[in-house]
Amino acid sequence: MVQFSRICFRKYGNFVDNLRLYVRGGSGGMGLPRLGGQGGRGGDIWVVAQKEVTLKRIKDRHPQKRFAAGVGANSSIRSLKGQKGNDQEIYAPVGITVTTDDGKVLGELNAEGDRVLVARGGHGGSLHSDFQPSKGQAKHIRLDLKLIADLGLVGFPNAGKSSLLTSMSHATPQIASYAFTTLRPEIGKLIYKDHKQISVADLPGLIEGAHLNKGMGHKFLKHVERTKQLLFVVDVCGFQLASKTPLRSAFEAVQLLTKELELYKEELVSKPALLVVNKMDLPDAEDKLAELQEQLNNPDEFSDLLPDDMIPKNNMVFRHVVPVSASTGFGIEHLKTCIRESVEEEAAMETKTVHQERLQALRQTATAKTSAPSWGSSGSA
Numbered sequence: 001m002v003q004f005s006r007i008c009f010r011k012y013g014n015f016v017d018n019l020r021l022y023v024r025g026g027s028g029g030m031g032l033p034r035l036g037g038q039g040g041r042g043g044d045i046w047v048v049a050q051k052e053v054t055l056k057r058i059k060d061r062h063p064q065k066r067f068a069a070g071v072g073a074n075s076s077i078r079s080l081k082g083q084k085g086n087d088q089e090i091y092a093p094v095g096i097t098v099t100t101d102d103g104k105v106l107g108e109l110n111a112e113g114d115r116v117l118v119a120r121g122g123h124g125g126s127l128h129s130d131f132q133p134s135k136g137q138a139k140h141i142r143l144d145l146k147l148i149a150d151l152g153l154v155g156f157p158n159a160g161k162s163s164l165l166t167s168m169s170h171a172t173p174q175i176a177s178y179a180f181t182t183l184r185p186e187i188g189k190l191i192y193k194d195h196k197q198i199s200v201a202d203l204p205g206l207i208e209g210a211h212l213n214k215g216m217g218h219k220f221l222k223h224v225e226r227t228k229q230l231l232f233v234v235d236v237c238g239f240q241l242a243s244k245t246p247l248r249s250a251f252e253a254v255q256l257l258t259k260e261l262e263l264y265k266e267e268l269v270s271k272p273a274l275l276v277v278n279k280m281d282l283p284d285a286e287d288k289l290a291e292l293q294e295q296l297n298n299p300d301e302f303s304d305l306l307p308d309d310m311i312p313k314n315n316m317v318f319r320h321v322v323p324v325s326a327s328t329g330f331g332i333e334h335l336k337t338c339i340r341e342s343v344e345e346e347a348a349m350e351t352k353t354v355h356q357e358r359l360q361a362l363r364q365t366a367t368a369k370t371s372a373p374s375w376g377s378s379g380s381a
């Protein structure tokens with residue numbers, strides 16, 4: 001029996017599960033020494049949970065990834081107590097951990113409306129400070145989508161997801177609970193000979209129409225957002241949801257799963273993914289696998305198999321396509337190797353990105369310092 005995998009490289013840049021931002025509270029306003037007036041406090045910066053927001057949207061709307069709150073008003077004869085500067089709110093998705101750059105947790109967003117203060121505004125100038133205001137806090141923060149597992153299983157009912165997880169993890173899947181969700185996915189741990197562990201979440205079955213919230217639709221799809229990579233699982237012989245629904249081939253299953261993800265959130269389709277073709281012990285599995293492979297290589301040629309509204313705009317690009325049998329154990333070790341390769345490749349890419357971002361920030365700071373005029377040469381005489 002053939003055992004193959006196919007690796008495709010492309011830029012997996014669309015799905016964003018963490019974001020580094022620069023935030024600066026507003027400076028306080030000047031006090032008024034003559035009358036003992038107090039300057040207004042600078043505005044604060046808050047991260048606020050809001051449904052429908054994605055980290056990608058923040059990134060797209062604020063490419064500079066810099067946020068500053070308003071400056072406090074100076075104390076004046078008309079208004080001895082200066083007004084507070086405007087607060088700035090950064091809307092972020094529910095299910096986020098907010099940390100400083102060095103890993104200190106500032107807070108968590110577990111429900112819509114939760115707020116985390118990330119940068120305080122400076123004090124206004126007053127008698128205590130010789131009427132001089134102070135600057136607002138300035139720092140880099142990270143917004144991290146709370147992940148439930150490294151990989152999430154995506155497949156229609158009966159594809160063999162639970163069986164696969166059990167045969168890969170040699171353990172009864174653990175049940176984990178998460179504050180930000182009511183649904184409890186089963187998490188299995190893949191344990192390698194060198195003790196490396198990779199977690200895989202078995203999510204409740206996806207069905208056609210999940211994006212319309214059929215079945216466990218939205219709950220399922222929400223979980224897909226919270227895994228770093230996707231493990232599509234299809235039955236090599238295809239599937240039939242009910243006696244009244246048509247029999248779908250494995251290729252059609254891949255396309256339908258992709259479409260469901262796309263209709264929920266298009267960026268999900270750009271997640272790193274592997275395809276597991278299960279039940280290779282069944283009769284004719286080899287021929288069906290060859291057919292699937294051909295269809296995956298030329299998806300556009302086979303687009304007439306499904307109605308127009310079920311064809312995804314973008315095809316999934318699988319890093320590996322791995323035939324297995326969860327029942328006999330065929331291909332399971334190879335699959336575990338492919339999963340590890342993919343997870344490590346992703347981790348290396350992330351480390352590279354963080355280094356690049358830090359380097360860029362250092363360069364920007366250095367440029368700002370050298371281009372700032374010194375007091376002596378300000379020409380204010």
Ligand SMILES: Nc1nc2c(ncn2[C@@H]2O[C@H](COP(=O)(O)OP(=O)(O)OP(=O)(O)O)[C@@H](O)[C@H]2O)c(=O)[nH]1
Nearest residue numbers: 156157158159160161162163205278279325326327
């Ligand atoms: N022949 C064969 N049957 C399999 C294999 N893997 C799973 N099955 C059978 O397929 C059926 C469904 O398996 P599950 O593991 O429950 O599938 P699932 O995808 O978790 O299904 P849902 O829980 O409904 O989402 C069961 O009867 C399994 O025994 C396999 O590799 N070969």
